[in-house]
Amino acid sequence: MKTKVLLIKADEEPMKAVENPMPNQIYKNPHIMIEERTLGTLDPDKIRIQMLYVGVCGSDIHILKSNPETGYICSSVPVEIPEEGRIIGHEGVGLVLDVGSNVKEIEKGMYVTLESILVCNNCDVCKRGDFNQCRNAKLIGLEVDGVMGNVVDVNSNLAHDVTGYIKSEDDLIAMACVEPMGVAYDACENAKIKAGDVVVIFGGGPIGIYTAMLSKLVFGASQVHVVEPVEFRRNLLREWTKYVYDSLDSLKKNLKEANVIIETSGDLNNVNKVFNIIDANGKVVLLARSGEPLFIDAVDHMITNNISIVGSRGHLCGAFDRILRLHASNRIKLDSIVTSVVNGLEDLKKVLESKDIVKDNCKVVVSLKDINN
Template sequence: MKLIMPSMKVEDTMTSSLVLHATEAGNGRQTRQANQRYKDPSIRLEERELKPLAPDGLRLQMLRVGICGTDIHMTQKDPNGYVRCSAPASIPEHGRILGHEGIGRVIATGADVSSFRVGEIVAPESVLSCGLCRPCRAGAFNQCRHARLLGMENDGLFSAIADVPARSAVGIHRLAESEQGLQMAACLEPAGVALLTGLKAQMSPGDKVLIFGAGPIGLLCAMMARRLHGASAVCMVEPSAYRRDFAAAWTDQVVESVEALETPDGGWDVVVEASGILANVNTVFRQIAPCGRVALLGRGGEALLVEAVDHMITNAISVMGLRGHLGGVYERLIDLCVSGVLPLDRIVSTTMEGLDKLCHVLERPDSISSADCKIVVKLSS
């Protein structure tokens, strides 16, 4: 693909952005969902003033962005009017620019940046770690004590122009030569979560894997269980008929509810909860095999109930929470995409153009799970 230099001027001071507004519910009050404190979310397109570029920053003309379940949950209300999302978030009075998945072309670099040039296409990582705290120094960047989440605690990528720290950016030039490559690059962030899930849950050849939720991350977990880890059985539970059809390519069995599941001989070696409904884990816990692993990915703000504790102890079953994708995960994914092992673009169900279309979708978030899977939005060429 021929490199097209940006039509925007570096000296532009304003940019169109998709901004979430919400009302803080007094003194940071916490609800049942531990990190919630905002009510009555609304989203709109705004012209926002660009701040001076930080010395360690990159200014990106955004090319493609992906809609994550977290973005959807940030725009939804629970029955009490609170923002549904339970992930860490900070929404200032002037609003928060959403978006943590995407790729952009560098149109300016900070004074201290020497690792990127204007014109390069990069994918920002969504967990902004400090690199200095004890977990970071131990290589556990996803568990940084001072982490900031892009599009949640820092302004994100749903903008014509976005600023990100250079240390969070990964060059994707090997994927930038084709339309398929750019679509795959737009899916790197959720794919990074799925890749870490397989690694941390120690998926191995012959494992029987059960996944709750056929959203993008659940689908990517299924794809990797089959293509990377050699699972002998990959099964999914998903209430949406559309998503069940979409998941069929990567699964041996995909059912509407847990009652329709056929438990394999010996039980499940790995259970991945990617739907945010933690009660799912309890329903299948007695069907987990000895030395089985449970990976929790979907946030729902619920308590985790495990009734079969004796089964857990007797069978040495592990339960782990996972987030993020740091530590060289993007680079590994790019290698797997270029080699043809992981066709990440195959999870994309809809591609649309423009922030106005993105705004329209997020104004009606409840319709996405029933009629779509992964939505990628083109913001520029």
């Protein structure tokens, strides 16, 4: 079977004299292209899916951005880009066309949404149930080929049957957004948000908005404050909170104390600049990857007040199931952050190459319903 895919290519040139270089010290001059590929015999443990909608994640955008002086990619997210290129994309919903001989739970004709972390199930971390931190994890669309194609093969254990949730086209689009909502859900759990907490979020992109939505509607925060420099995204945020700011200075003028800080923007200086307003037993949760170091000046404040700083990765350990139930009961609005639906890979390529994708959008979703597109 022939399929068209959107992939990233880059020059592999590790920085000299850097021990254990990160991706932003290995790959240079990234660019995207569309190719036609042939799908071979279906692996016994995989399923073949006609992708219907695929979401564009910040990581897809960031690995395409390069340092203008050095040419190296700006993102430090784990990525492996082989010479033939890496098919990007890890958020989506599709129709199952075929299943491998070992697949039991997924059947042809089902609609499925997909997890984005392939875990080994065998390492010590997996065996204690911490799948998001699997020692041998591979990220779909970054370290192994993703789902930005008309028809793709994926491991069956990534798939969740959402056939019963599909009543309309909007539901299909919503199902393409479960994965990023799962990332936000795990961040809120790692923050241990309690009823009445004051939450500060840096960054009003898809993860930031979902985090604001969940903090208020599901986890019971009394106030959610969000700093986001892009006006378009600030306007979206006002559906979920009245405390929206264009700068850190504006936040500090209006807030004297917070229980939880969630950093989704990648600018880690934000954390240091507000650290003194974190209340006793407060939490700082870091999501966004920029490769930049974190500095904390107020270490005495941290020790005295028992403040915790944690990283948060992934969406496993039950987040998908909870999100689907919250969606079904109308507690959350998965598709409310979708601001553009583009048709086909060619139009998506143009959008990804545009410098205004963040300025004019929150979540971009590509429709791939016509497999000949």
